[in-house]
Amino acid sequence: MQLKNENILIVDDDIHILELLQRHLQSWNYHTYKAISVKEAVQILRDTKIHLLITDLKMPEIDGTELIKFVSEHYPHLPKLVITGYPSVQDSLAAIKAGVVGYLTKPFTKVELKTAIDTSLKNTDSNTETKELGKQEKEKSYGDIIGVSDKLKDVIQIIERVKDNKATIFIRGESGTGKELVARAIHYQGRFSRAPFIAVNCGGIPENLLEAELFGYTKGAFTGAEKDRNGFFQAANGGTIFLDEIGNASKGVQSRLLRVLQEKEVVKLGAQKAEKIDVRVIAATNSNLKEMIKKDTFREDLYYRLTVVEINVAPLRERKEDIPLLTEKFLFKYGVEYKDRFIKITQDAADILQRYDWPGNIRELENIIQRAVIMCDRIVEVDHLPETLKHTITFPKEALLSLQEVEIRHIRKVLRAVDNNKTKAAEILGIDRKTIRQKLSN
The missing domain is CATH 3.40.50.300 (P-loop containing nucleotide triphosphate hydrolases)
Known part of the structure; x- marks a missing residue:
């Protein structure tokens, strides 16, 4: 029997459940990917086109609820099926609110699993939004x-x-x-x-x-x-x-x-x-x-x-539209490494990152996000950023002129106002004609 086109990712910290689910999925000829933690799951999601996520909720470190939220934000059209041995009304409501399409309680039968998967995958082949999303994600990264x-x-x-x-x-x-x-x-x-x-x-x-x-x-x-x-x-x-x-x-x-x-x-x-x-x-x-x-x-x-x-390779100050994506990458990297959770950033803090000129480029941005993640709990706020960023004023390029350039611009402006009459310009400026010639020739 030919393998189906769908890739299904199963996430559970119980190895026996993972193997059971994989056996069932392989018997129905699906491509399967296994992850024993949310960290592994997110890495697979970033590297592989997945068509259905099957996840447990109760897991150590980052739990399945956090994974569902992450997927809902970054892969909103990816169907999500929850399998849990600890059902609760609160978890069910949170899962449904996050866009979960199926909710199975352990133990379940093979027939129940097959029905839930079929329902979750229904019409996903023709879902142009999913295909377009995959294209957009690919366009954001290259290696x-x-x-x-x-x-x-x-x-x-x-x-x-x-x-x-x-x-x-x-x-x-x-x-x-x-x-x-x-x-x-x-x-x-x-x-x-x-x-x-x-x-x-x-x-x-x-x-x-x-x-x-x-x-x-x-x-x-x-x-x-x-x-x-x-x-x-x-x-x-x-x-x-x-x-x-x-x-x-x-x-x-x-x-x-x-x-x-x-x-x-x-x-x-x-x-x-x-x-x-x-x-x-x-x-x-x-x-x-x-x-x-x-x-x-x-x-x-x-x-x-x-x-x-x-x-x-252009400096970061010349490609500031890349800052939000790089920030998201480092928030994820250090949030998982230091906090075992996904860290977010407030809009005010993100705006400060956007205004800064980044003389140290991407390396400096990564260093600052790393520090901010360590200092925060779940959300990076303005207070978690260095004072140097908060108090930096970015001047437009035309404002960064030397005193000599400012002086020359002013002389030329006066000359234009008096139809290039150097005698009149010299009177207005309080200097002689010779000084005007010298300054304009430098």
Whole structure:
């Protein structure tokens, strides 16, 4: 008998009940997913298209009621069927209010379960709202990248073009913008996703060790090299190596890296023979490499080898429409980790997050949400946010002018008012014509 198209998620902290439900569902040829906790269930919901949720109510840590509320908010068209061994009028009313379509009390018969499932799934195949919701959810994320801004969509479009080849890619962006997430998306969304992905922070490894860590070494190559050892490039063979903060690499490392890119081979420290490798190189930095080239601290030929394809990751202040989704992600992550519950945020607190300019970008936002979750009970309020956020005034770009720029604008404004008569303008401004010329020529 052919498997049905529906995916059914069953959630219960009783392993025996899970196995019983799975056996029944498999006998009716449904695809089944099991979760022994709400945490596991939410992860499955985020990664898999589910057509029916079957959940117990009484569970340790986060209970089934919280799961139903979460699903009602984030997947409102997903049918929910409750199975419980501790029925109560209060639980029943709360479940019905949250949109539960079925409510079974343990013990139940196989026939009762089948009837409840059939009723819950009735007409879901033709439910265009459910399909549209799935499309909308997919559009909000790409791998671990979350957002809906046009600047983020531009990044995703480039990723789609490069993910299935091994062209060298260079990612620009301020610290904390998510450059490593972009690199991981390139790797894991493409056809090389089963191959290794090795991330290397070039700024976090001492300069005298970076060469050995990247390219490996032979026994006796230097003091302490007691045996042959492969480097990160050998470990990434067949896959992707991500070189973060490449601007921190010494000239010696740069020379060796240039050879890797040109010859597709690596020579271990202390070795004479080169080893062929097949590795996609993705590099990133928040440094200005062109300025470093002028100062002769970064090789120009390596720069052009690295920048075959360039991806610019915009700072968070330029894609503020992504803040609500990122906030929701971190509230869920740290709410479950620290509080064993789903944490919400008040509108006033969310508005403050939206107004702030985020010099530390996504990393700063995550840090602040993490702290706020620790400090709150169930809801993040304004008082749980740092004072620096609450008292920050965001000036429009045109207001951030130097004194000299303000002065020049005022002079030009006066000149326009007197039809460019410099003598009259000088009288009004209390300066001479020569001063006007000097200031406008600077």
